[in-house]
Amino acid sequence: MTLLRLLSRTKLYWGLLIICLIGALTSPHTSSGNNIFMSYANLTDVLRQVSITGLVATGMTLVILLGGIDLSVGSVMGFSTVICAMLLTKPGWTSASVMGVPAAVLVCAVAVALTARFIFAGLARSRDVGTGRRREIALSPRRSVGIPVLLGIIVATAVAWWTASQVPVKFGVLGVLLVAPCLALALGAINGLLIVSGRLQPFIVTLAMMVSALGIARLTAGQDNAVVPVYTGTNATEAFELLRSMLWGVLPVPSVFFLAAIILFGAILRFTTFGRYAYAIGGNVEAAKLSGIKVAQVQFTAYLLSGLLAGIAGVLFVAQYRQGKPDAGAGLELDAIAAVVIGGTSLMGGRGGLAGTFVGVLIFGLLSDILQLQNIDSNVQLLMKGLIIVCTVLVQEQNLGQLISRWRFSRSWEASVDPKTAESHRLPSAAKAQFAREDLDEAS
Amino acid sequence: MKRREFLKLSTTMAGAAMTVYIPAGWRPAKAAAKWKVGFSQCTTLEPWRVQFNKDIQAEAKNQPDVDLVITDGQDKTEKQVADCENLIVQQVNVLLISPKESAGLTGVVEKAIDAKIPVIVLDRNVETKRITQFIGGDNVAIGKAAGEHAVKLLGGPGKAAGNVVEIWGGMGTQPAHDRHDGFHAFTDKEPGIKNLLNNQSGDWKQDKAYNIMTTALRNNEKIDLVYGHNDPMAYGAYLAAKDAGRDKDIKFILGIDGLPDEGVTWVAKGQLTATFLYATPGAEGLRQAVKLLKGEKLQPVITLPTMLITKDNAPEILKKNGLL
Numbered sequence: 001m002t003l004l005r006l007l008s009r010t011k012l013y014w015g016l017l018i019i020c021l022i023g024a025l026t027s028p029h030t031s032s033g034n035n036i037f038m039s040y041a042n043l044t045d046v047l048r049q050v051s052i053t054g055l056v057a058t059g060m061t062l063v064i065l066l067g068g069i070d071l072s073v074g075s076v077m078g079f080s081t082v083i084c085a086m087l088l089t090k091p092g093w094t095s096a097s098v099m100g101v102p103a104a105v106l107v108c109a110v111a112v113a114l115t116a117r118f119i120f121a122g123l124a125r126s127r128d129v130g131t132g133r134r135r136e137i138a139l140s141p142r143r144s145v146g147i148p149v150l151l152g153i154i155v156a157t158a159v160a161w162w163t164a165s166q167v168p169v170k171f172g173v174l175g176v177l178l179v180a181p182c183l184a185l186a187l188g189a190i191n192g193l194l195i196v197s198g199r200l201q202p203f204i205v206t207l208a209m210m211v212s213a214l215g216i217a218r219l220t221a222g223q224d225n226a227v228v229p230v231y232t233g234t235n236a237t238e239a240f241e242l243l244r245s246m247l248w249g250v251l252p253v254p255s256v257f258f259l260a261a262i263i264l265f266g267a268i269l270r271f272t273t274f275g276r277y278a279y280a281i282g283g284n285v286e287a288a289k290l291s292g293i294k295v296a297q298v299q300f301t302a303y304l305l306s307g308l309l310a311g312i313a314g315v316l317f318v319a320q321y322r323q324g325k326p327d328a329g330a331g332l333e334l335d336a337i338a339a340v341v342i343g344g345t346s347l348m349g350g351r352g353g354l355a356g357t358f359v360g361v362l363i364f365g366l367l368s369d370i371l372q373l374q375n376i377d378s379n380v381q382l383l384m385k386g387l388i389i390v391c392t393v394l395v396q397e398q399n400l401g402q403l404i405s406r407w408r409f410s411r412s413w414e415a416s417v418d419p420k421t422a423e424s425h426r427l428p429s430a431a432k433a434q435f436a437r438e439d440l441d442e443a444s
Numbered sequence: 445m446k447r448r449e450f451l452k453l454s455t456t457m458a459g460a461a462m463t464v465y466i467p468a469g470w471r472p473a474k475a476a477a478k479w480k481v482g483f484s485q486c487t488t489l490e491p492w493r494v495q496f497n498k499d500i501q502a503e504a505k506n507q508p509d510v511d512l513v514i515t516d517g518q519d520k521t522e523k524q525v526a527d528c529e530n531l532i533v534q535q536v537n538v539l540l541i542s543p544k545e546s547a548g549l550t551g552v553v554e555k556a557i558d559a560k561i562p563v564i565v566l567d568r569n570v571e572t573k574r575i576t577q578f579i580g581g582d583n584v585a586i587g588k589a590a591g592e593h594a595v596k597l598l599g600g601p602g603k604a605a606g607n608v609v610e611i612w613g614g615m616g617t618q619p620a621h622d623r624h625d626g627f628h629a630f631t632d633k634e635p636g637i638k639n640l641l642n643n644q645s646g647d648w649k650q651d652k653a654y655n656i657m658t659t660a661l662r663n664n665e666k667i668d669l670v671y672g673h674n675d676p677m678a679y680g681a682y683l684a685a686k687d688a689g690r691d692k693d694i695k696f697i698l699g700i701d702g703l704p705d706e707g708v709t710w711v712a713k714g715q716l717t718a719t720f721l722y723a724t725p726g727a728e729g730l731r732q733a734v735k736l737l738k739g740e741k742l743q744p745v746i747t748l749p750t751m752l753i754t755k756d757n758a759p760e761i762l763k764k765n766g767l768l
Binding site: 031036039041043045067218227231244313317320321322323325326327328369372373375376377378379383 | 489491510551612615624640641642643644645650654656659662663665676680683687705710
């Protein structure tokens with residue numbers, strides 16, 4: 001029984017193992033007889049290829065755990081690639097679109113201002129804890145559209161122009177690493193604030209951001225640029241080249257970012273109050289609110305991080321493919337959601353985790369790799385990916401054993417259930433009966 | 445109260461955004477031109493389409509009598525149909541359209557014809573004979589030119605031998621099939637040429653082609669020629685080969701499109717061996733529209749010629765476009 005439970009709890013890892021086995025068994029061989037799939041180079045390639053989706057999926061996991069969703073990650077990543085490529089190729093941003101720069105600055109300013117306001121609100125709130133009064137964080141125009149916005153605009157403009165006009169390219173690369181993710185974080189902050197303070201549905205807010213971030217990205221790139229290339233007149237130095245190399249010849253650098261994100265946020269989810277709060281909120285928002293968890297702040301942070309990770313993914317995209325383009329992340333949000341769901345995180349929130357997402361991302365990547373090595377037609381690849389999503393989630397959500405037993409052995413299975421389990425199975429109806437009694441009591 | 449405050453705040457922000465955009469977006473009214481020409485572009489998210497728009501805008505500057513209105517279909521059929529309907533309502537004198545897909549835009553083209561607006565279809569055709577003119581490149585011919593050049597590079601007719609990697613554009617799109625068929629019309633005659641990949645689609649994108657090529661390199665120790673259905677994919681394949689340290693072994697990487705700041709630049713740098721011009725019908729489209737407005741009769745179909753771009757003529761093209 002324990003063995004069975006252990007098996008069912010670790011079924012995700014078994015899935016990974018099975019995929020690896022299939023890959024190893026079906027893989028073509030090099031002329032010298034080596035298995036291509038199992039070769040170190042191939043496996044690290046897979047790890048590198050999934051890193052961008054993986055980083056985005058990490059942020060997505062946090063958001064989904066809280067019962068939300070972030071549809072804007074693809075566009076936010078596209079925005080980040082454009083900023084990154086512009087910074088690399090056009091120092092000073094003078095040749096950037098006239099409209100793009102103010103747009104970027106405005107976004108940054110609003111985000112900084114709102115973030116500042118939010119933090120102030122958070123500080124103010126903590127004084128109220130004693131009275132036990134629950135207060136939603138409200139945006140007060142009198143206070144928020146004053147000094148913080150002004151400050152925000154000044155800070156954002158300064159940061160953007162300082163970095164963009166950096167003369168030594170060395171700092172420019174550092175600036176790229178900072179500015180592009182920061183601007184992406186700003187977009188994430190806007191998402192979070194609208195959801196938390198505007199009390200809008202995450203789906204709507206992030207959908208709007210998905211559309212508008214694409215717009216901002218295209219404005220920034222300039223109307224004439226569908227692609228911002230990093231190959232002509234580039235300032236990309238060797239420091240930037242490092243971002244697509246192998247770290248000490250062992251691990252591709254993008255995957256280092258991905259692994260670090262998984263480990264860092266995995267640890268945060270497991271060992272910190274933030275993590276515990278995240279699960280509590282995902283499980284039941286009302287209960288979490290009533291138990292004094294600062295729901296708004298936790299939710300805000302999740303969207304903030306999702307934006308940040310998408311921004312970092314954007315920088316890695318530019319390093320890998322030497323181009324920034326507004327639609328670089330088109331469809332990425334769906335890939336990320338698929339990976340998160342395959343990894344066993346419930347779309348309802350409150351259940352799952354980053355270990356699952358890691359495996360989910362790997363399953364997706366390994367599967368593409370196997371299909372590619374088998375040289376299977378692109379259209380068939382799409383079909384097979386769809387099938388694997390459904391199958392994995394089926395195994396995840398329904399206990400496959402139960403599913404089968406319901407089909408074929410339903411009677412014999414029920415008969416063989418031992419009394420103790422049967423007792424626990426009856427619990428829901430017993431509980432229902434109790435609730436019914438309480439209702440009656442209240443009515444009388 | 446809170447909601448009202450929130451509303452107020454949003455209004456303030458929208459206002460702030462507008463103050464940024466209005467001065468930048470505002471253009472002084474142009475003196476009324478004689479003719480209004482509407483052009484419905486299907487998307488501007490691809491470099492080739494951007495070049496297309498640049499070409500037609502450049503030509504519009506040479507035509508003082510024409511007021512050109514360009515709409516962007518944002519890669520959605522329904523948006524492009526709405527764009528066209530809008531242009532019909534504006535009573536443009538000529539409607540130029542580069543459809544996203546044939547079937548979905550046939551209806552609105554017929555609607556324009558019914559409204560007595562002549563329609564010139566660019567690049568991709570629609571499924572009606574009632575149009576005024578069709579202008580486009582011939583993808584089969586370009587594919588053939590690429591195939592012929594590939595055979596030449598691999599040893600000449602009858603003797604050509606080598607392993608070829610072909611990276612498809614979008615699998616469901618006609619240009620990809622035409623570029624494939626044209627290429628194979630030549631290479632399939634050569635018994636020495638082996639095709640390594642089975643319908644692998646890079647979806648016209650550099651990053652997807654990069655990943656396909658990475659696997660292809662892993663799978664095959666000898667690759668002689670890469671044929672990308674467009675330049676960015678060919679370049680993505682080149683980058684993958686370069687990152688694997690094998691760009692020197694794979695000598696021949698062919699692309700199609702020949703945009704000045706993409707394919708031609710890469711060819712000039714020696715990263716791609718050759719590319720084939722797939723000219724945009726932008727400038728020609730507007731010239732034909734003006735011809736029509738001046739009362740001349742148009743021939744029903746104009747096929748734009750292709751051109752082989754190699755290291756020899758690439759610098760010349762770059763110079764012409766002010767990139768060198």
